[in-house]
Structures are given as structure tokens and as C-alpha cells.
Amino acid sequence: YSIQFISNELLSHVQEKEEEELIVEWSSDWESKWKDLDCERIFGGDFVYAAMNKIKIGDPLEEENLPMDCSSIQNRNGMDKYWNKKTTKEEKNFPLAFTRVVYKDYLLLEIELALHYTPENWYCYVVDSKSSTLFYSRLQRLAKCFSNIIVAEKRFNISRAGHNTNNAMIECANILAKPERRKGYSAASLSRAFVDFITNELNLEKLLEQLNKAEFGVDEHLWQSLSISDNLNAPGGFTEQCYVFGYTTPFITR
Template identity: 25%
Template sequence: MRLLKQGHVRLLLMLTVAVLGLLWMFTLQSCHKTGWDPTYMPRYSWLEYTHADYGRENVYNCSAIVQGEKKALAQAKLLSTTREFSKSVQIPNEYYINATQDCRKFRKSRKYIPFPLSQEEEDFPLAYSIVVHHKVQNFEQLLRAIYAPQNIYCVHVDKKSEASVFSVIRAITSCFPNVFMVSQAVDVVYAAWPRVQADLNCMADLYNASTKWKYFINLCGQDFPLKTNLEIVRMLHSLRGRNSLESERMAETKKWRVSNVHLIVNGEIKGTGKAKEPPPFNLPILSGSAYIVVNRGYVRSVLEDTRIQALIEWSKDTYSPDEFLWATIQRMPGVPGSTWPNHKYDMTDMNAIARLVKWQWHEGSQGSLEAVYPECQGNHVRSVCVYGAGDLQWMLEQHHLFANKFDIDTDPIAVQCLERYLREKALAELHETYGRIFCY
């Protein structure tokens, strides 16, 4: 009886080995003949975006728009100026209030990524600060585009925002264990210190909430990614601990911002005519941007370094401190990921990967040697291009992680096509990853 059982076991093992061998040969042949065929893996079709997700039929062609085809762009521009179309793609705040009553259903219906798409991404979590004051739909589509369960997100809603905006965003964030409202919100004032304080408060919350994340990225509600999460992770990996942000010598025309005392009066920043004391420790003040990509050590320095604390206090009565504080810290010796203050280490916004912004005075016609980038295909707000669908092809050729600024009320197609492009790319990366594993 024992021999019979041993014979059965031996036969079963032989059959198993044979079947596995046949499967392996079949897989190798499939890979060799055609490359990995993603139909052999789960398609995750329920995570793909369709026109139905935006409340419209197939009335514009995102693939053609992203490729810059003139006929598709002309059609998109016409649609975006049509009141009926713009109204049809708007999501009212009431939708979010009702939909978030059932968080599981909300996450599924809005197609949030429910699992890390690769081990590489799971092992490299990111921390995001998002500062918002209006346009809930813009915010929610941004969150959906950058969401991954291994990342962590702090959302700061301006204290003076409408109560409905605060309530809706709080309802959305409550549906995710890794998304939370900032512990201390402030009244944000354009070009004044509270804009920096909003990010500082999220920095502290994120730093204390998790020890796992590798890099900090700050956003506003009208930003949008140009890369998938996997692409972002790989680009940050390649930095090898360095930071990437605009940091360069301050132009003479901007020095009044840091040499004169400014105060908030009736909700606006105003100069007092009083001269400021020199910066602490004779720190060279560098010019930069409000938006940064920095490692965890940089954030720790911001929160704990006594030199930086002194610089922060000195900066509180300057004009637009968000456009020099981070840039100056980046050039302070001893700050993790920083560079030397010598001007040879200056980095412009076009060379940093943090943010792509089209400033009106740097735009120009195609082929112009003086222009930094082609003309805006949308419209301008405070001399910044609010992107149109016609900007997408150029934007996706750049190395930046994010772009500013987008407005669903101005051009919903630009956001929708970019969001759809990134989702399709992320799912293609997922299939490619499984393919490499199977075909190794």
C-alpha cells in the first residue's frame, strides 16, 4: 500500500513537472514571437477611463489631441468655448457630498488606483502637500491622477474658503486612509507669508505621520501631473537623494521684495516703506519658485535646523517669500540634497523637474530663438498660461513632473485628455511589469 502511494506521488510529480514545462515553453514562445501579450494578464479594464466617465459621448479624440493633430485640436477648442459642453462636464459639489456617503463605491466609481502598480512604487512612497481654495472638481481630478495607496497626502484648504468647499473636500479626503486635512489651516494671502505657512503645516503633518516616504512634493489645486507615478518614482530615484527646484541669483528688479518690510493689511500685502535688516547669518537670498521636489532630510532641516528657523522668522514680513525661501534653503550647506551657493550651481525652472509654467513674457512664436517656450494655447491669468488642449503635445515632451496651471472651467478637455493619457500609460506599465516577470 505504501509503495502504491509512493508510486502515485511520483507519478503526480512527474505530471506536474511536465505540465509546468509545457507552460514555460509556451510562455517563452509567446514572448519570443510577439513580445509579452497583455491579454494573458488581468486587463484591469475597470480602471481605464472612457468618455462616459466625463459625462459625454465620444465627441473628441484624446489620442489625436495629445499627438497635436490640427483637426482634433480645432474641434476641441470649439467644444471648450461651447457653454452646453462646458456645463455637461462639470461635476457639482453636491455629487461629491452624495457619492462619498459610500466611500467604497465612490473610490470604485471614480476609478482610484486601489493597489501599488509595482513593487518599485510600493518601495518608494511619496508625500504630497496640496493647497486649495476653490474649484473642487479640479482638486478631485488632481488627487485621482496622483493617488496611490502607498503615498501620503496632506490637503490644506484656505480658512477663508467657502464652507461648501471645505465640507466637500473634507468628505473626499475622509474616504482614504492616506489622505488627510492639515491639522492647522491658515488664511492664505497672495504673495504673503501665510502661503508658505500652509505648506509648512502640511510638511510637519506629513513628517510626523509617516517615516516611510522618500520625497516631498507640494502642489496647488490647479496643478496636474505630466508623468505616471512609476515615472515620477524612477526620476526621483535617479536624483540619488538630491533635490530639484528652481534656485538662482535674484534679479535686481526683485530685490525690493526682501529689502523692504511688508505687512498684511485688510487681507492684502502692502509695503510699509521701512527697510529690513539683512538676512541672518549673511545668507545669500536666492530666487526660486513656490513649488519644490525635496527629500525627507530637507524637510527635517526645515522643521529643525536653527539657521532655517531664523531665516523663516526673517522672511515673514517680506513680499512673496514662497519665491525665495525654498530656493535659499536649497543652497545652505548641510541641508540634505542641497547644492553650494556659488552661482555656477544655479538652477532655472526649466532645468528643475518640479514644475512647468509658461510665463507670458517668455512665450514666443515657433522657431523664435528668444522664446523659452511656444505661445499659450489657452489664456493667461496673472501672466501665467492656463493651458489649453493645444499645449498638451509640447508639455508631454518636457521632463517636468507637474505643470501649472489648469482650469476645468476654461478648458476641460486639456485636463481630461491628460488624465486619460496618464491612466492608459500607467496600466500599460502594469502589463509591461508583469510581462517582464513572466518572460524573464
Template identity: 30%
Template sequence: MYVQAKESRDYLMLEMELAAEYAPQNIYVYILDRKSPLLFHNQMKALADCFPNVFVLTKTYDMSSWGKNMNYALMSSLEFLARSRFSWKYVIFLQNHDVILRTNYELVQIFKLFNGTNDIEVNPAWPWLMERIDPHLDWTYAGLNLFKNESRNSHKKINFSKGYAVGSLSRAMVEFMLNELNLTKFLAQLENGMYAVDEQLLSTLQADDEIQTPGGFTQKCNDDGYGTDCITRVAFWSYDQECLSGIHRHSVCIMGMEDLAYLNHLPHLTINKFIPSTDFGALICWYEHLFNRTYFEPPKELDMNFYANLNHELLFVF
């Protein structure tokens, strides 16, 4: 199942991606930026009307590149999925210009190996990260009223982590977030941050041992100063040699025709970012390649030992 929070105006890109990756057993959920043009909203709704498993939520948010309201968009999407009649085991949460790298067959094989483990990037709360969080607010479990079971709301402070806002969540984690946690105050206080306010929610829930998230990780690596990557998304930064296009936006490499050759060799599920206005030809070539791999070519042999021995899989503790 896929959820995408979109402040993009690139309707054609979304239609092409759906065509390349569509599988009738999946669910595709889109939540849109309120500021997007009416035409874009209407195009997305018309697209959803063509399929029984594609949905555009009526709820919209004023989203920004600083992550504002992105956590609320995620929670609205998860609430919709939890109420839906569909059976699903994993949800992949994506954002603007994230492009899928794996076929549906490959995704199924990978998630079977994960066996309930969440794939979420987790990094220590370095001092510069804590500047994103208002230190004057009460971040204890009791102050946040985090657990619906009041007996768990101690006066211990929550253990923050930082990571991508995107990730792959098990159904057990989603149901835990909705049924066992009260995230109302936590989300509101995160929104008070000045920048990247969406990069603390999933990683913190994933790694705080006190929370005991199903499929979660452990804060021990954070305590030792080590971060843990995820494979849901990869991005190349301005200092990475892998960016063959030489074009960057906000210091992140924009994929071009020059970069396509090595994308098949990446183990990740998605990559950020492709931007149609920068190199539309590269986007067309990649989607055609993914479509052919999905429908016409023998399944690609994945290195299953790699996925089975990822750090978050080995330290699956809850």
C-alpha cells in the same frame, strides 16, 4: 508623498487627480485656504474619510496668489508628515492647478536616482528680486536666530535665491528644516514682502552653502550668474512657443486640448496649469491617459541618463 496647498474651489479636479494618480503606499496631504467655501472644505474632508492615506489638515491659512502664508502652509504640512506613522523618503509640494505628469512607478525610479538630492529651482537674487525683501530687516544668521545650534549663528547675511515655491524634498531635508533650523523669524520676515513671498524659502535653504542643507545645492552657480531649473514643475509663459492653446493667466499658459500631444514628451513631474473652467475636456483626457498608463499599459521607458545627470544631481554636495 504629495502635499498640495489649495486655495482652489475646483473640488472635482482634485478628486479626478487623486483617482488618476492614487497609490496605497503614498500619502496625500491637503492644506486648504481658509477663504474657500464651506462646501469645498466639507467635500475635501469627506474625500479624505474614504482613504487611510489621504489627509486634510485642520489647520488652514488665508492664502493668496501673492504667496501669502504659503510658506506657513508648507511648514504645517511638513510637521504633520514628520509626526505621522508613515514611512516616506520624498515629498512633492504642489499648488493650485498643478497636474501630475508621471505615474507613480516613474516617480519612484526618478527619486531613486536622486538618492537624497532635493529638486528645487534656484536662481540668483537679481536686483529686482531683492525688492521683494525688506532691506531694513536683519537678515544675518544671528539676527534670524536661524540655527538651533547657537554657535552657527554668525553675523554673516543669508544668501538669497529665488525659485518656484514648489519642489521635491528629501526626508533628510525635511527633518533638517524641522529639527536643526529655527525658521520662525525667517518666515515672518519673508511675509513682509509685497509679492511672491513664497519663492525665496526653499531656494535659499537649498543653495546657501553656509546652511549646509542635506541634499542641497551650491551658491557658486548663483555667484556666477546662472540659475538652475528643477523638474518638479514646468510652466510655459506667454512668450513661449509651446503654448498651443494660446490662453494665458498671469502670463502662464493654460493647457488645452491642443497641448496634450507633447505632454508625454516632457521630463517633468508636474505641469502648471490646467484650469477646469477653461478646458475641462483637456483635463478629463489627460487624467484618463494617466490612469491608463498607471494601470493598463507597460511602464514607460524613461531616459534615466537625463535624470541622473541633472545639474543639481551632479553638484549634490552635502
């Protein structure tokens, strides 16, 4: 009953405010747009308050409306607190490598990056071939400001069904596996040894071609299949025996 009540109340409020929905393009004082938000209410599950105060962040449509020089990028979204900070012992001893297959919403990606950026990590972006020239250009400028951010030159035609997502992930894995970047893990939570194995020992071309023939969920089978194959016996992999005996789990990592 309480859930239904919240849903009805939320619906009525949202309908009343539908014409007033705020889409914020970047401006020099844009962070002031949400400085008065009550985060405690949002994280406490006040769905009505969250819906009534949501802000959609929109990328400026004109190039000159979003400063993309390194100084502006490095000081936006609180990034200045992190991009040149001294790393902790834990961060230095356990660097990570992140792969992102992206299509749009540059500012959202910049904010997300600021939340977990550290100089010890690597960040690789593969851009959908359908993305706008402006979006691609902004990502390239971002990468020029940080030595550990890479935008892959090769682009792929990504679909909502997952087509070519695996190919894009492999592209970043190949880039991140180069000797000068021999540290960290990939965003799929694969061991470094596993990444080296699939990039240096396996030819996945035929498998990727077969997976791309599926209608949906194309990107949800590659890593799982490689990880559990007892025949491959990949370093840092798992086993297919759980599946054989009917034991399943939605997530697992090693």
C-alpha cells in the same frame, strides 16, 4: 504666420461659441460628457478643436448633489482601478508625499488625485481659510475614505501673491514628518533627510515672517534659499556657488 492664423481662427470660433460654453456639474453619467473627445487631436496640438470642445467642470453647489460616501468617492473618475491595487516594486520602494495648498474646485482635485493615486504615497491638503465650508467638508470626507490622505486642521489666509503659502507647506511637512509617515518625498522634490532637517532642526518662524512681507512671489524663495545655503549645509541640499559665479537654471532637484 501659422501661429497668428491659428490664433485668429481660434478667436473667431470661440466668440461664436461663447454663449454655448458648457459648464458641467457632476451627475451619475458625467463621464459620458467627454467620452467622445478625440484625445489624439487635443494632444496633437489642434488648438481650435480643443477650444471648441472644452468642458469646464463645476462643483455642485448643493451638498446632496455630489455623493460623498466612500463607495461613491472610491468608484468615481476610475478611482476604483487604483485605490486598492497591488503596488509595483518601484512604487513600494519609492513612495512619494504630496502637499497641496488648495482653495476651490473639489472635483478637479479629485480627478487629479485619481490620476496618480497609489496606496504607498501620502497626500496632504492645506485649505485656504477663505474657502467655502462645503469645499472644506468635501475634502474632509475624502480624507476619511483613505488612510493616506490628510487634511490639515490648521488653515491659512493664502493670497495670489503667495502670502502664507510657505507656512501652509511647512504645516504639511510637519504632519508628514511624523514617525508613522517616515517614507517618501515632499512635492517640492526635497529629500526625506531635508524635510526632517527643516522640521526638526530649524526654526523658520522669523524667516517666514520676513518672506510674507514681500509684495509678490512670496512662495518662490523659501525652498530655494534653504536648498542652496552653504552655511546651512542641509542634507540633500545644493550649493550657492553656481549663483555666486552667475550660473542660473530655472529648475533643479536632487
